[in-house]
Amino acid sequence: MSNIERIIYEAMEKIKNSDDEMLENIRSEYFGKNGILTKILKSLSHYSIEDRKRIGFETNKAKTNLESEIEKRRKGLKKTLIVQKMQREKLDCSSIFYFPFPKGSFHPIVQTIQDMILTFKSLGFLVAEGPEIETDWYNFEALNIPKNHPAKDIQDTFYLDSMKNLLLRTHTSPGQIRVMEKQKPPIKVVVPGRVYRNESSDASHSSTFHQIEGLRVDKNVTFLDLKIILTKFIHSFFCYELNVRFRPSYFQFTEPSAEVDVQCLFCMGRGCKVCKNSGWIEMLGCGMLHPNVLGSVNYDSELYTGYAFGMGVERITMLKYKIDDIRLFYENDLRFLKQF
Ligand code: PHE
Numbered sequence: 001m002s003n004i005e006r007i008i009y010e011a012m013e014k015i016k017n018s019d020d021e022m023l024e025n026i027r028s029e030y031f032g033k034n035g036i037l038t039k040i041l042k043s044l045s046h047y048s049i050e051d052r053k054r055i056g057f058e059t060n061k062a063k064t065n066l067e068s069e070i071e072k073r074r075k076g077l078k079k080t081l082i083v084q085k086m087q088r089e090k091l092d093c094s095s096i097f098y099f100p101f102p103k104g105s106f107h108p109i110v111q112t113i114q115d116m117i118l119t120f121k122s123l124g125f126l127v128a129e130g131p132e133i134e135t136d137w138y139n140f141e142a143l144n145i146p147k148n149h150p151a152k153d154i155q156d157t158f159y160l161d162s163m164k165n166l167l168l169r170t171h172t173s174p175g176q177i178r179v180m181e182k183q184k185p186p187i188k189v190v191v192p193g194r195v196y197r198n199e200s201s202d203a204s205h206s207s208t209f210h211q212i213e214g215l216r217v218d219k220n221v222t223f224l225d226l227k228i229i230l231t232k233f234i235h236s237f238f239c240y241e242l243n244v245r246f247r248p249s250y251f252q253f254t255e256p257s258a259e260v261d262v263q264c265l266f267c268m269g270r271g272c273k274v275c276k277n278s279g280w281i282e283m284l285g286c287g288m289l290h291p292n293v294l295g296s297v298n299y300d301s302e303l304y305t306g307y308a309f310g311m312g313v314e315r316i317t318m319l320k321y322k323i324d325d326i327r328l329f330y331e332n333d334l335r336f337l338k339q340f
Pocket residue numbers: 170171172173213251254285286287308309310311
């Protein structure tokens with residue numbers, strides 16, 4: 001090992017274990033006024049030209065190497081400091097007392113909608129959605145509800161403009177029109193959603209509630225298909241033992257129309273306060289699509305027939321869980337909600 005090589009070797013060893021202050025001392029020890037390498041450079045005149053060149057070159061090279069080694073060590077030290085600081089300040093969660101946060105759950109109305117959708121899916125229905133802000137056309141006109149019909153009265157509908165064109169949908173039936181407008185038969189969908197009626201609330205009424213609409217259009221769809229599907233739905237959603245009956249009714253958009261009653265779930269048909277001693281509870285409205293409705297979406301009513309049905313989600317949830325006041329769904333009282 002040459003003299004310079006040994007000097008470098010020793011310096012490198014020192015640098016490895018130095019802190020910032022020691023690095024500064026090493027710098028002056030080697031490159032300072034009386035530094036080891038400075039002295040060598042100063043003494044070059046004592047050597048032959050040959051040696052001068054060689055020693056000068058090696059010394060300068062050693063200088064550059066040592067400088068960069070010192071710089072590397074400086075950076076390393078800085079990094080170590082940061083890591084040490086991070087370790088010191090690291091949050092130790094191991095000693096925090098375990099607090100069992102209660103798990104949330106879906107609102108009973110959402111749960112019912114999800115359950116109903118599952119049941120309808122098993123019967124071959126797809127799911128569609130429509131907007132809550134509707135136009136007069138979708139909510140009324142296309143559904144064969146004429147201009148001067150009492151249902152359009154300001155009492156029932158929340159209008160959003162003075163022209164009475166924009167409104168909050170009063171039922172999910174405009175969803176039927178939007179689906180038929182977009183696609184050709186065969187159609188088999190359910191449309192869940194929130195609806196609005198301009199009326200005051202009591203134990204069985206609310207100005208905001210939810211419905212689920214059903215629609216099927218194809219060649220040769222009959223009232224029997226409607227009866228079969230709704231009976232299957234009620235049986236699989238509630239209980240297979242329940243009696244179901246279809247009662248003639250009237251809706252502008254269906255003809256013939258019917259209302260479906262189920263055997264009272266509270267007294268199993270014996271008669272009680274809830275079913276007003278009739279043994280039956282009204283569950284939903286339905287019927288065969290009126291030719292005018294098919295016409296409003298340019299379907300050929302000679303070729304296609306269809307059925308539609310609509311039911312209130314709150315009402316069904318109330319029956320299922322034996323709840324006697326609709327307002328409980330909107331008060332967000334945790335003692336009520338926690339039961340679901
Ligand atoms: N849209 C009706 C209502 O809100 C329910 C219904 C839907 C009836 C489809 C027949 C067919 O009362």
